[in-house]
Amino acid sequence: MLRTVLSLALLGLVCPQAYAQLKIVVTGSGVSWIPDMKQVAPGVDFVEGRPDNVVKEVAGADAILGEINPEIFRAGKKLKWVHIYSAGVERYRFPEFIHSNITLTNAKIVQGPEIADHAFALLLALTRGINRAVAERGKEEFPHERWKAIELRGKTAVIIGVGGIGSQIAARAAGFGMTVIGVDPKDISFQPSISYVVKPDRLDTVLPKADVVFISAPHTPQSEKMMGPKQFELMKRDSYFIAVSRGKLYDAGALVKALDEKRVSGAGLDVTDPEPLPKGHPLWKFDNVIITPHIATVSDMVGGRYRELVLDNVARFAKGEPLRNVVDKVKGY
Numbered sequence: 001m002l003r004t005v006l007s008l009a010l011l012g013l014v015c016p017q018a019y020a021q022l023k024i025v026v027t028g029s030g031v032s033w034i035p036d037m038k039q040v041a042p043g044v045d046f047v048e049g050r051p052d053n054v055v056k057e058v059a060g061a062d063a064i065l066g067e068i069n070p071e072i073f074r075a076g077k078k079l080k081w082v083h084i085y086s087a088g089v090e091r092y093r094f095p096e097f098i099h100s101n102i103t104l105t106n107a108k109i110v111q112g113p114e115i116a117d118h119a120f121a122l123l124l125a126l127t128r129g130i131n132r133a134v135a136e137r138g139k140e141e142f143p144h145e146r147w148k149a150i151e152l153r154g155k156t157a158v159i160i161g162v163g164g165i166g167s168q169i170a171a172r173a174a175g176f177g178m179t180v181i182g183v184d185p186k187d188i189s190f191q192p193s194i195s196y197v198v199k200p201d202r203l204d205t206v207l208p209k210a211d212v213v214f215i216s217a218p219h220t221p222q223s224e225k226m227m228g229p230k231q232f233e234l235m236k237r238d239s240y241f242i243a244v245s246r247g248k249l250y251d252a253g254a255l256v257k258a259l260d261e262k263r264v265s266g267a268g269l270d271v272t273d274p275e276p277l278p279k280g281h282p283l284w285k286f287d288n289v290i291i292t293p294h295i296a297t298v299s300d301m302v303g304g305r306y307r308e309l310v311l312d313n314v315a316r317f318a319k320g321e322p323l324r325n326v327v328d329k330v331k332g333y
Contacts, residue, residue, distance in 0.1 A: 022318060025049040025057045027066030029085060033307055040311050041318035063317060065310065073097050081317055085306065087111050087164070087297075088246060089327055090219050097329065104327040109164030110309055114299035115270075116168035119214055119244045120176075122268025122290055126240055127152065131266075131290050150265075153177030158210035160226070161217025161245060162188050162197060163333065169214050170194050181206045184217075200226065207234040212242060219246035220332035227251060232258040238265045244296045247273035256282045259289065270296040 022041075026034055027049040034046045047057050049066065055075045058064055063081040064072065073079070073096055083105045084092060092104070125131045127150035136143070157173040159166045162182035170180045174193035182188060182197035183206065198206055203226065207213065213235060217223050227241075227250035235241070241264055243250055252273055258264040266288035272281075275294060283289055313323050327333065 021045060022063070023047065023061045024314065024317075025054060025061045025064045025066075027054060027064065029306075030065045030310060033310060036307070036311055037314045040315040044314070044318050065314075068092050068097060070094055070096065073100075081105070081323065083310065083313060088218060089329070089332055090246075093329065093332055099330075103323060104329050105313060105323050105325045106327050107306060107309065108325055108327075108333070110305045110325075111297050111302060112164040112168035114302055115165045115216070115244050115296040116172055117299070118270060118292070118296035119165075119169050119216070119242050119268070120172050122242050122244075122270070122292070123152075123212060123240060125290055126266040126268060126288065132287070135287065155179070155211035156181065156209050158183060158206050158213045159194075160184075160200075160203065160213065160215045160249075161223075162186075162191075162194065163216070163218070165216040165245060166214070167191060167193075169216060173214075178211075181209065185222075204231065204234055207231055208236060210235060210239055212240040215241075215243045215249050216245045217249060218333040219248050224248050225251045227254070229254040229257070232263065235264060237263055240264065240266050240268070242268040243272075244270045247271040247275050252281075252283060259286050266290075268292075270294055 021043070023045045025047050026037070031048050034048065037044070037046055047061070049057050049064065055071060058072050058076040058079070060078060061076060062078055063083070064076065064079065065083045066085065068082045068084070079102050081103045085107055087106055087108045087110070089104065089106055129147055129149050154177060156179045158181045159169050160183045162170065162184040166182065166184070170182065170191065170193040173180050180194045182194045183200055183203050184197055185200055188194070188197045200222070215227060225248065229251060232254045235258070241255065255264070255267060259267065268290045269283070270292045271294055272283070272291065277283060277291060283291065309324060316323050
C-alpha cells in the first residue's frame, strides 16, 4: 500500500501532505473551533497554543492560527502556513517573515459587510444631521424648522481601496443612487456598482469630483498618509470624509485644517492616528466629526464568517489544496 501511495504521489495523482501527520497550533479565539477543525481534518494534530507553550509547540508545527512574531517565526522551522484572524497584516510584516516561503492568510473580505454598514452609518449620521439631534436630545426640544440635510442620490463617492471592504461600500453607495469611483492599485474586475477605477497615482484627479471620500485601503508604506494636505485641499467644499480601515492612511493634521477652514463638511472616523485618540486632540472639538473607537469590525454575523473561513482553509491545508485569502506579504494585502 505504501509503495502504491508513493508511486501515485510521484506521478502527481495524490498529495503526500494528505497522508502526513500534520500539526497545527491554534491560538486565541480559534481554540474554541478545534472540535470543528477535527471534524473537517481528522488526520491533523491540533494543539492549543498558549503564551506559556506556543514557542515550544510551534517548533514541530506545520501551521499556526493566530499570532506570529519573530520569536515564534524562528522557532517554527517547519511552518508552511500562518493564518491571522484580522484583516490588517502590518503587525506581522517583519523582514524574515515577509521574505520567507510561508503562506499568510487573513480575514480580508470576511469583515466587509459590517465595516461597510458602519461607514454608511457614519455618513448618514452626518448628512442627515443625526449627530446634532443626538447631541441636543438633552434639551428636550424639537427644532425641526432649522434642520438641514443632504440627499445622497446623485452624489459622487470616491472609495480608496476597493477590496473586501471597499467593494461592499460601493454596493451600498450604488444602492443609494450614488456614482462610485474606485481607487486601487489592482486591476479590479467589472462591478456594476462602480463606474470606473483609477490607480493611486491618479487619486488627485478624482478627489475634486467627490461629495464623499471613503478610505478603506490597507496600511502599507505606499498608502501611509495618502490623504495629505494637498488631497484635502482638492476635495470639494462641503464634501465628507469617512475613514474605516487604518488611521495612518490620512494626515490628521491636514484633516483638522480642512475642518477649521470649513473645506470639509464633516468627517466620520472609526480609525485614527494615534489610536486611541488622546484627550485634548483637536479632532475631538468639532461637532461635525463623529469618532467611534475602531468598532466597525463588530457584528452579530462576522463570527460565523470567521469560523467558516478557518474551517475551510484547515480542510484545504490538510488536503494540499489552494488556500483562501492569501496575502502578498511584500505588498501587505
